[in-house]
Amino acid sequence: MKITVAIDGPAAAGKSTVAKKVAEIKGYTYIDTGAMYRAFTWYCMEKGVDCQNEAACVALIPEVHIKLRPGHIVLCNDRDISKEIREPRVSGNVSYIASYKDIRLFLVDQQREMAGKHSVIMDGRDIGTYVLPNADVKIFQIASVETRAIRRYDENISKGIPCTLEEIEEDVRKRDYIDSHRDFAPLKPAADSILLDTSFMSVDEVVEAVIEIIDKKVAEKEANNA
Secondary structure, eight states, rough: OOOOOEEEOSSTSSSHHHHHHHHHTTTEEEEEHHHHHHHHHHHHHHHTTTTOOHHHHTGGGGGGOOOEEEETEETTTEEEEETGSSSSHHHHHHHHHTTTTTHHHHHHHHHHHHHSOOOOEEEEIIIIIIIIITTTTEEEEEEEEEEHHHHHHHHHHHOOOOOHHHHHHHHHHHHHHHHHHHHSOSSSOOTEEEEOOOOOOHHHHHHHHHHHHHHHHHHHHHHHOO
């Protein structure tokens, strides 16, 4: 049975970490939409384009070819940029890129195409509300700003990416505002999403909770199709 799972939530809520683990356990295809926006952001910066200049960024669409590969590999024009897209300079600009309608439409088409082929788990800001509005399972994952900043800081340090906790917390607050106030497909819970506050949960506890939600929805779907 083909299943689509949408996990939305603010920056650094741990969506990607949880989605990857759940995908491995359930055998679903994991689609990291955030990595796609980060890749586009990285490309703009590499070309010397101001990420707050919407027209200039949109003009780069024909040049950008993003691919996701097993092992969480992100390619932009066949170059592996998996580490580069996690740098603070990219994190500080990705919400601008993600707010541009033409870029979102460009990447959403690719995301929907991937989701149409397999059972998938996809995380982002607008998966349940816009990208996959008919997803079988919709989860909105949240955590406090302080918790999210510490998680992102620890992740960056473990990957050898230099940063400070203060700049990460400032970035998280800025991204929350931009993501929730953009005109097109803003960050917000879908009406039928399940709210999951992970502020005081370990990764394994969150994974267990998400799998429980998925299994319940799958059982309901099987019963309705019986």
